[in-house]
Amino acid sequence: MKSPCILTLTLWLFTAQAFAQNWPDEHWSTAPVSPSPALQALEDYAFPPRDDVTRKGIRTDALLVIRDGQLVYERYAGVTNADTPHLTWSVSKSVMACVLGVAFAEGRFQWTDSVAKFYPPFNAHPDIRLEDLLHWASGLDWQEDYEYAPLNSSVVAMLYTHGRADAAAFTAAHGVASKPGTAYRYSSGDSNILSAALRTMVGEQAYPDYPWTALFEPLGIRSAVWESDRSGTFIGSSYAYMTARDLARIGLLMQRGGRWGDKQLLPKAWVEFNLTPFAHVQNDAVNEVPGGQWWLNRLPPRESDLATRPWPDAPQDTFAALGHWGQAMYVVPSTNLVIVRYADDRDSSYRHDQLLKRVLAAFAGEGAQ
Incomplete structure (x- = not known):
């Protein structure tokens, strides 16, 4: 059994670590990354030229990356900007x-x-x-x-x-x-x-x-902003609507296990439940692995270890909140990344795995698996 002194020291170190991490106050602290071929590859994928008459192809309205609690990348397109509460759909x-x-x-x-x-x-x-x-x-x-x-x-x-x-x-x-x-x-x-x-x-x-x-x-x-029905x-x-920067706060909360600063806002048991794969997923639906209203990159327990994860180029601990027409917030705890994407994709050309692969190369290194 640990002595009272050791237990006190352990608690102090945990609290000190919580305060040492970067947490946003009114604004996110920033640490922009330098241009690189990997960043250019990400932008080429996320912001390609698009024919807005046919509405076909990828259309990213906002792309934001948080690393270690700091805003390292942010780009907007069209009428969306940092102050736009965007419809998040699902x-x-x-x-x-x-x-x-x-x-x-x-x-x-x-x-x-x-x-x-x-x-x-x-x-x-x-x-x-x-x-x-x-x-x-x-x-x-x-x-x-x-x-x-x-x-x-x-x-x-x-x-x-x-x-x-x-x-x-x-x-x-x-x-x-x-x-x-x-x-x-x-x-x-x-x-x-x-x-x-x-x-x-x-x-x-x-x-x-x-x-x-x-x-x-x-x-x-x-x-x-959150709309209600007539009842x-x-x-x-x-x-629900919110800016990309504000949605990223929810991603950081989940990335850090439900903790915000020195407060455990969401119980660890709740976060664990949310991020545990639902066991009864049909074999033909393994590209969609639900947790508790979140989407996971971990396979249900009964699936073979050889089965392909939904996003094979992303770490297994990746999880996401996903919505219609390409809305997405990805959380990658092993690389301390939170990614928010707002979009208006009207066809099936966008791929979660392709964006994640490019974000990881640009912000976590190519070997981040």
Whole structure:
């Protein structure tokens, strides 16, 4: 057993290390990198010439890289600039997971709780737990297609037609396709049920300000806007906006295990849950490895060690918040990198792995694996 003196010294060293790290205050400290062939290769990929009439090809609106807590690269295009709160689309889901993490720290729920405990319309589905929603595994019969089949799309109906008044209620009315927790089925509806459950967890009075008081203000985020449906529930699946610099603060929080300065804002158990692969992913969907509303570069436990990771040119510990039309925030703890990309990609030409490969070469060295 360690002596009291050694334990005290260990705690002091941990606290000193926390303060020694770079943390943004009102602004990020900067340490711009010098031009290099690797940086030019990154820019050639992220900012190519594009025909805005056809809207085909890669269109990056913002690219920002944080290394060791410092802003080392930043570039904008079009009407987007450092002060633009950009629509994050489904990156919103990962942001909501962080908001829920603060509620978890406050003891407001356990991830094994029944959803019906916090959202009564789910009384018809008593076996669906919060962790099932977090894994996009509620088992509800949901169709997430956008442009491919808009007339059959559950998410299009939820956001723009039948469900726009109350996204959670619209989702709860869906039938059952599989047993809860046994199959991954990506669903913006699951994410909006989580947002509605949060409303009960924190109470009607606190809810309208809760993302700000719980998460945004402690991180120094000033630009955030989050749209609600007509019922007053945040559209947790899709409609958070913030600047690239502010979104990077959430990435740094997750890169450092839920800690912000000397405070453990998100419990380590919550971060670990978010970053653990959901076990029940079909073999043909291994290019999408869900955690708890985050996307992972680690394979589910039952997959062969020989299987290809979603982003093979990035380290295994890489994880991401991803959204429609190319929105992305990548976190690479082993290289202390946080990457934010805002975009308007209208085709399938953009590849996460290709951007990550070039960022790693420019900012972490080619051998960063």
